[in-house]
Amino acid sequence: MLEINPASIIQTKRDGKENSEAQIQWMIQSFIKGEVADYQITAWLMAIYFQGMTASETLALTKAMIQSGERYDLNQISGVKIDKHSTGGVGDKVSLILAPLAAACGLKVPMMSGRGLGFTGGTLDKLECISRFNVGLTYDLLMQVLHKVGFAMIGQSENIVPADKKLYALRDVTGTVECIPLIAASILSKKVAEGSDGLVFDVKVGSGAFMKTKEKAKTLAKTLIRLGKNLEINCRALLTQMEQPLGYAVGHSLELIECIEILKNEDHSKILGTLVTSGSGDLKELTIQLTAHMLELGKISRNLKEARQLAYKKLADGSAWKKFLAMVQEQGGSTDQVLNPKTLPLTQNTCVWKAKKAGFLSQMHTEVIGKILIELGGGRKKVTDTIDYRIGFIFHKKLGSRVGQDEPLTTVFLPDAINPQILDDLESYFHSALEITPQRKTSSKLILEVI
Amino acid sequence: MLEINPASIIQTKRDGKENSEAQIQWMIQSFIKGEVADYQITAWLMAIYFQGMTASETLALTKAMIQSGERYDLNQISGVKIDKHSTGGVGDKVSLILAPLAAACGLKVPMMSGRGLGFTGGTLDKLECISRFNVGLTYDLLMQVLHKVGFAMIGQSENIVPADKKLYALRDVTGTVECIPLIAASILSKKVAEGSDGLVFDVKVGSGAFMKTKEKAKTLAKTLIRLGKNLEINCRALLTQMEQPLGYAVGHSLELIECIEILKNEDHSKILGTLVTSGSGDLKELTIQLTAHMLELGKISRNLKEARQLAYKKLADGSAWKKFLAMVQEQGGSTDQVLNPKTLPLTQNTCVWKAKKAGFLSQMHTEVIGKILIELGGGRKKVTDTIDYRIGFIFHKKLGSRVGQDEPLTTVFLPDAINPQILDDLESYFHSALEITPQRKTSSKLILEVI
Numbered sequence: 080m081l082e083i084n085p086a087s088i089i090q091t092k093r094d095g096k097e098n099s100e101a102q103i104q105w106m107i108q109s110f111i112k113g114e115v116a117d118y119q120i121t122a123w124l125m126a127i128y129f130q131g132m133t134a135s136e137t138l139a140l141t142k143a144m145i146q147s148g149e150r151y152d153l154n155q156i157s158g159v160k161i162d163k164h165s166t167g168g169v170g171d172k173v174s175l176i177l178a179p180l181a182a183a184c185g186l187k188v189p190m191m192s193g194r195g196l197g198f199t200g201g202t203l204d205k206l207e208c209i210s211r212f213n214v215g216l217t218y219d220l221l222m223q224v225l226h227k228v229g230f231a232m233i234g235q236s237e238n239i240v241p242a243d244k245k246l247y248a249l250r251d252v253t254g255t256v257e258c259i260p261l262i263a264a265s266i267l268s269k270k271v272a273e274g275s276d277g278l279v280f281d282v283k284v285g286s287g288a289f290m291k292t293k294e295k296a297k298t299l300a301k302t303l304i305r306l307g308k309n310l311e312i313n314c315r316a317l318l319t320q321m322e323q324p325l326g327y328a329v330g331h332s333l334e335l336i337e338c339i340e341i342l343k344n345e346d347h348s349k350i351l352g353t354l355v356t357s358g359s360g361d362l363k364e365l366t367i368q369l370t371a372h373m374l375e376l377g378k379i380s381r382n383l384k385e386a387r388q389l390a391y392k393k394l395a396d397g398s399a400w401k402k403f404l405a406m407v408q409e410q411g412g413s414t415d416q417v418l419n420p421k422t423l424p425l426t427q428n429t430c431v432w433k434a435k436k437a438g439f440l441s442q443m444h445t446e447v448i449g450k451i452l453i454e455l456g457g458g459r460k461k462v463t464d465t466i467d468y469r470i471g472f473i474f475h476k477k478l479g480s481r482v483g484q485d486e487p488l489t490t491v492f493l494p495d496a497i498n499p500q501i502l503d504d505l506e507s508y509f510h511s512a513l514e515i516t517p518q519r520k521t522s523s524k525l526i527l528e529v530i
Numbered sequence: 531m532l533e534i535n536p537a538s539i540i541q542t543k544r545d546g547k548e549n550s551e552a553q554i555q556w557m558i559q560s561f562i563k564g565e566v567a568d569y570q571i572t573a574w575l576m577a578i579y580f581q582g583m584t585a586s587e588t589l590a591l592t593k594a595m596i597q598s599g600e601r602y603d604l605n606q607i608s609g610v611k612i613d614k615h616s617t618g619g620v621g622d623k624v625s626l627i628l629a630p631l632a633a634a635c636g637l638k639v640p641m642m643s644g645r646g647l648g649f650t651g652g653t654l655d656k657l658e659c660i661s662r663f664n665v666g667l668t669y670d671l672l673m674q675v676l677h678k679v680g681f682a683m684i685g686q687s688e689n690i691v692p693a694d695k696k697l698y699a700l701r702d703v704t705g706t707v708e709c710i711p712l713i714a715a716s717i718l719s720k721k722v723a724e725g726s727d728g729l730v731f732d733v734k735v736g737s738g739a740f741m742k743t744k745e746k747a748k749t750l751a752k753t754l755i756r757l758g759k760n761l762e763i764n765c766r767a768l769l770t771q772m773e774q775p776l777g778y779a780v781g782h783s784l785e786l787i788e789c790i791e792i793l794k795n796e797d798h799s800k801i802l803g804t805l806v807t808s809g810s811g812d813l814k815e816l817t818i819q820l821t822a823h824m825l826e827l828g829k830i831s832r833n834l835k836e837a838r839q840l841a842y843k844k845l846a847d848g849s850a851w852k853k854f855l856a857m858v859q860e861q862g863g864s865t866d867q868v869l870n871p872k873t874l875p876l877t878q879n880t881c882v883w884k885a886k887k888a889g890f891l892s893q894m895h896t897e898v899i900g901k902i903l904i905e906l907g908g909g910r911k912k913v914t915d916t917i918d919y920r921i922g923f924i925f926h927k928k929l930g931s932r933v934g935q936d937e938p939l940t941t942v943f944l945p946d947a948i949n950p951q952i953l954d955d956l957e958s959y960f961h962s963a964l965e966i967t968p969q970r971k972t973s974s975k976l977i978l979e980v981i
Contacts, residue, residue: 089705093579118568122704125576128544253573254540 085109085119092126100139107143107242117249124246124255132260137302138309140260144268147242151189151218153274156225158187159377162275163369164266166299167199169287169449170324174202174232175338176366176394177373179402182229183393184370184386185379189225190232191239191273195458195466197289198449200331203234208332208423208468212412224409228402231410240268257289263302267310277313277376279369280304283321284527287445293318293527300530315372318527319365323443323478326362327355330457330471330492332423337362339420342400355473361525367391368526424468428493432506437484438515440476447512448472451505456494467494478522482515536560536570543577551590558594558693568700575697575706583711588753589760591711595719598693602640602669604725607676609638610828613726614820615717617750618650620738620900621775625653625683626789627817627845628824630853633680634844635821636830640676641683642690642724646909646917648740649900651782654685659783659874659919663863675860679853682861691719708740714753718761728764728827730820731755734772735978738896744769744978751981766823769978770816774894774929777813778806781908781922781943783874788813790871793851806924812976818842819977875919879944883957888935889966891927898963899923902956907945918945929973933966 088102098106106123109115132140153160161181165171178188192202192214203214214234216224224231235244243265250256270278282300283290290296300316307314328337336351341363371386380386393399408414416422452458457470473490476482489509493502539553549557557574560566583591604611612632616622629639643653643665654665665685667675675682686695694716701707721729733751734741741747751767758765779788787802792814822837831837844850859865867873903909908921924941927933940960944953 086703086705093576093705116568116703118572118700119704121569121573122576122706125544125573125580126705129576129580249569252537252567253570254537254544254577255573 085115085123089119089123089126092123092130095130097133098136098139100135103136103139104143104146107140107147110245111147111242120246121249121253121255124250124258124261125253127261128255128258134305134309137260137264137306141264141268141271141306141310144240144242144246144264145272148240148272149236149238150272151221151239151274153187153189153222153225156187156189156222158185158229159277159379160187160189160275161277161279161373161377162188162190162270162273163279163281163373164270165281166262166283166289166296167196168283168321168325169199169445170326170329170334170362171199171283171321172202172205172326172328172334172338172362173281173366173369175205175335175403176341176362176399177370178230178232179342179406180366180370180390180394180399181373183398183402184374184389186229186373186377187225188230189221189273189275190230191235191269192232193235198287198446198453198458199289200329200334200449200452200458202232204466204468205331205335206232206412208335209407209412209416212407213410216410224406228405228409230402230406232406235269239272243268259295259299259302262299263306266303267306267312271310271312275312277373278307278315279372279376280314280316281365281369282316282318284318285320285322285445286443287324287449288321297528297530304530313376315376316530317369317372318530320523320525320527321445322522323445324448324472324474325365326359327474328471329448329452329474331466331468332425333471333473333492335423336420339403339417341366342394342403344395344397344400351473361477365525367394372529426469426492426495428495430491430493430502431487432489432491432509433485433487434482434515435484435510436515437486438482438517439519440478440480440482440488440513441516441520442514443478444512447508451509454501454505455491455497470494479519481519488513536566536574540570540574540577543574543581546581548584549587549590551586554587554590555594555597558591558598561696562598562693571697572700572704572706575701575704575709575712578712579706579709585756585760588711588715588757592715592719592722592757592761595691595693595697595715596723599691599723600687600689601723602672602690602725604638604640604673604676607638607640607673609636609680610728610830611638611640611726612728612730612824612828613639613641613721613724614730614732614824615721616732617734617740617747618647619734619772619776620650620896621777621780621785621813622650622734622772623653623656623777623779623785623789623813624732624817624820626656626786626854627792627813627850628821629681629683630793630857631817631821631841631845631850632824634849634853635825635840637680637824637828638676639681640672640724640726641681642686642720643683644686649738649897649904649909650740651780651785651900651903651909653683655917655919656782656786657683657863659786660858660863660867663858664861667861675857679856679860681853681857683857686720690723694719710746710750710753713750714757717754718757718763722761722763726763728824729758729766730823730827731765731767732816732820733767733769735769736771736773736896737894738775738900739772748979748981755981764827766827767981768820768823769981771974771976771978772896773973774896775899775923775925776816777810778925779922780899780903780925782917782919783876784922784924784943786874787871790854790868792817793845793854795846795848795851802924812928816976818845823980877920877943877946879946881942881944881953882938883940883942883960884936884938885933885966886935886961887966889933889968890970891929891931891933891939891964892967892971893965894929895963898959902960905952905956906942906948921945930970932970939964
């Protein structure tokens with residue numbers, strides 16, 4: 080007789096043997112019901128951290144997590160539902176442009192996003208720079224917005240995969256966040272429960288991503304693809320470079336403004352003036368590529384080339400911008416503010432951090448930039464912290480740029496009051512995160528691989 | 531600045547780096563105060579299971595555990611205080627003879643024992659076969675008995691190493707019992723807190739022990755010795771064979787009777803009659819050897835040879851038996867019952883399990899015998915279970931014995947009522963645990979190594 084008890088389930092995993100589907104289902108169900116103790120779950124998760132999970136274990140875990148809550152039925156929404164998920168990076172604001180663009184091209188995008196996590200920002204927080212913007216739509220409202228606009232940008236409802244929230248809260252304080260099968264199950268359980276037909280993963284690699292090496296990122300990408308296949312969801316993964324902030328802006332209002340500029344095909348200087356000296360080329364290019372993969376996956380376009388052309392067209396002709404405005408309107412946000420971005424939370428209290436020497440910008444420890452943002456109040460240390468949307472950076476140089484001595488590297492948008500000593504320390508921390516070399520280094524491609 | 535927070539302490543260990551003394555102390559202190567969550571402790575313990583602990587980490591853990599409670603001061607007791615600790619085996623009743631014998635030889639033995647654990651029995655449970663025997667002496671009573679008799683046999687007080695009880699309760703249900711640094715810290719924290727000057731470890735190896743291989747047992751022994759040295763306790767470890775039950779008896783009253791017979795230098799047939807056909811040679815030999823190591827460690831004897839001679843003498847001349855009786859008297863037990871062991875809890879309800887074929891008894895999966903004892907009610911499945919002291923086995927054959935077909939292997943002392951089907955199943959389980967071969971196999975030595 081196979082005994083199902085938590086201690087033996089933990090020991091099985093600890094000893095490198097496979098947990099059965101029944102054992103995994105029992106663990107998750109009992110955890111949700113409060114019948115297995117948190118201290119057993121965390122020991123099990125740590126054993127999983129060390130021993131990994133087979134494809135069938137990861138599938139069983141994901142299914143059990145999905146079953147822990149509601150599953151949205153999007154069948155009444157006509158068309159193909161495709162979503163995108165990014166593993167997170169510094170200045171990664173792609174979703175804000177990609178979702179309206181994909182909708183403008185004919186896809187339905189039920190985009191369920193998260194909040195800032197560690198050194199990376201969150202799409203929901205950026206949207207909440209807009210007054211009255213509501214990320215907590217009910218199912219009925221979500222259906223309404225999807226039906227009317229073709230996309231919606233919402234947070235995870237309390238009823239969707241409650242097991243994920245409970246598991247994540249424990250993983251966060253017990254050193255089991257960085258575990259590929261647990262990451263994959265967390266991502267896919269939510270995406271399946273939200274009702275997507277297909278998914279494009281933006282798996283970021285580099286100094287500003289959670290996966291610092293291509294090898295790890297590739298393992299995650301393959302795990303996601305295999306798990307998606309086993310869940311009968313059409314998936315694709317792009318490994319993309321995250322060695323520097325995407326675009327020129329980091330920080331909530333500034334990133335939203337950068338997106339609005341791209342959506343409006345505007346010269347950026349109109350909003351932030353002469354401050355902006357570096358382009359958003361990488362951001363725009365990555366957004367187009369990811370959108371194109373969604374279009375191909377959703378069979379809107381016959382191939383990637385046509386998909387890219389369609390995406391460029393719908394961005395250039397203002398269709399994406401119109402979609403964005405309609406979404407803001409439907410989700411209760413102030414369209415006035417979006418139409419006049421200078422009214423978004425901004426500050427005049429800025430300073431400039433300048434290069435200590437001349438040369439070429441060769442490397443950035445991008446995670447540090449995310450951490451400085453948090454130190455300045457532009458991110459959260461604890462879930463309960465309030466974000467100052469005004470805080471942020473405008474970068475004047477990209478990797479490979481020539482830099483003169485004392486030339487501005489970044490303009491920093493500061494809180495109203497800051498201790499000068501702390502600001503000095505943060506500037507030193509910033510300089511320690513950059514490498515300026517006599518020779519130009521070729522930086523890696525934006526898209527490293529499609530899986 | 532070194533930040534002390536549980537998540538980073540767990541991650542440090544998870545990543546195979548060393549936890550500092552301050553971190554470990556903080557973890558244990560906060561755990562006792564309830565300021566760090568059980569679910570963080572269990573994740574940390576699982577990380578320790580996989581990554582191990584360095585000598586300084588194990589030392590820091592042991593010290594922090596000792597500091598969690600009281601530490602007995604035995605300085606007012608004259609003489610050298612030496613204790614013995616066994617890692618546990620089936621039929622291991624050595625303490626009941628060794629403690630009075632060592633005291634008869636001039637040592638002070640503040641013996642703190644445990645209860646039955648898994649498939650192995652506990653000294654305290656065996657003593658409690660004696661009516662009114664009190665294992666829960668207060669500190670003052672303990673001092674009184676030690677002073678008067680030279681040894682005492684008690685359970686762990688609530689105030690001694692409370693961290694161990696709390697940690698063990700969690701380890702037991704999260705798969706982190708079998709972890710050498712945690713085992714070593716648990717053993718030595720209690721022995722140091724009880725105030726011993728020196729310790730002899732009986733580290734058992736084989737089918738009836740927790741350590742099934744010599745390699746693992748040796749690692750544990752070395753860890754114990756090194757940790758003892760770091761705690762400034764004089765230690766020695768013997769790796770001893772546990773491939774078959776020690777002596778002829780398994781079960782609480784029967785084991786106590788076997789010990790009384792040895793202490794009284796009596797022919798065993800006086801108590802249990804013709805049932806006993808196999809000797810207690812291995813039990814007596816191991817007890818003498820362990821006592822001799824204690825005597826040498828405590829400088830009662832100049833060398834092992836003299837120590838052995840002294841131990842043989844004090845056993846043979848009845849001194850050890852007198853000490854045992856005095857201890858029972860002082861700890862409130864019925865000396866009448868000890869003097870007339872037939873009045874101990876016994877049953878007439880027995881059966882005999884006979885050999886299925888002729889040959890030599892070559893191998894025993896000894897753990898199975900402990901498990902059958904528990905199934906019959908002669909041990910605990912849960913901490914709250916009551917033990918039937920009457921249940922047990924008398925073995926008629928030792929490893930290497932010639933066995934005729936249908937010759938009795940063991941006499942089983944049964945509960946008053948037992949389902950015949952269950953009894954049949956248990957008999958089959960018993961036979962499956964024995965190997966009878968055409969050739970005699972040489973069994974390994976009783977004492978494998980002294981470390």
